[in-house]
């Protein structure tokens with residue numbers, strides 16, 4: 334497998350505190366890798382190490398097969414863009430000025446790409462506006478544009494949707510998908526908002542107590558998780574008779590509600606229930622699978 338980033342037993346100590354405790358992870362090229370973990374699990378620490386903001390206490394990592402101890406790592410890091418913690422933007426400058434400044438820092442001789450970048454992050458009409466007047470979502474998108482200035486093929490986003498409203502979340506999601514699909518950018522997203530991650534990620538790493546406790550790709554996760562159809566009916570006894578007759582697995586969750594596992598034919602079920610004078614009041618496909626899976630994986634582990 335061709336990895337964009339591989340870490341081997343990474344450790345980071347802050348004084349006596351072991352923030353990373355032998356973390357090994359593998360991000361395939363082209364992936365959207367969801368780094369999932371509760372507060373304090375070590376996500377930001379990992380990102381600080383791989384972006385070169387801090388050094389590991391022990392262990393190593395390779396970026397595009399270049400080890401962190403290799404002299405070439407600084408050059409290779411230029412293939413990486415990152416938004417760590419809060420977007421690195423200057424509030425008293427306009428969006429355009431922020432991008433010009435980043436171009437200058439990177440030594441890019443002309444500013445031709447700036448209009449395209451602003452368009453890409455849906456800020457084309459706001460280039461001349463001061464960032465202090467931006468919404469949080471706009472600041473986050475500008476932060477991503479700044480991270481994209483050097484045309485990286487690996488983008489790291491630390492909790493990119495924290496604090497955003499639903500519209501802001503959709504805009505960031507669409508941008509991430511576009512960068513991955515149209516620009517072939519590998520993306521690492523740290524988040525604890527599982528429902529949102531599950532709409533994006535092709536791979537997951539579950540981190541707890543400073544180490545990865547499980548890595549899994551989205552297809553494997555799908556196979557491991559049970560989707561269910563949740564429904565509310567007027568008569569659960571009738572529902573049980575019908576489901577038993579159809580040999581369908583289910584679980585009653587209240588006097589009127591049940592979860593049905595596996596694929597069901599809704600028409601067949603509705604007709605069978607009607608014959609028993611039972612009506613369906615409410616029906617919904619549920620996909621809490623990632624959350625359940627996460628709880629099972631994390632269960633039994635505690636922070637170091």
Ligand SMILES: Nc1ncnc2c1ncn2[C@@H]1O[C@H](COP(=O)(O)OP(=O)(O)OP(=O)(O)O)[C@@H](O)[C@H]1O
Nearest residue numbers: 347350351352370371372373374375376377378379
């Ligand atoms: N500079 C530091 N000095 C001491 N301890 C630190 C330092 N930075 C982080 N830690 C501790 O290391 C642990 C991991 O922190 P980290 O920020 O990596 O977690 P996280 O998974 O990103 O959590 P969150 O979602 O809250 O940002 C935490 O217990 C934190 O208190």
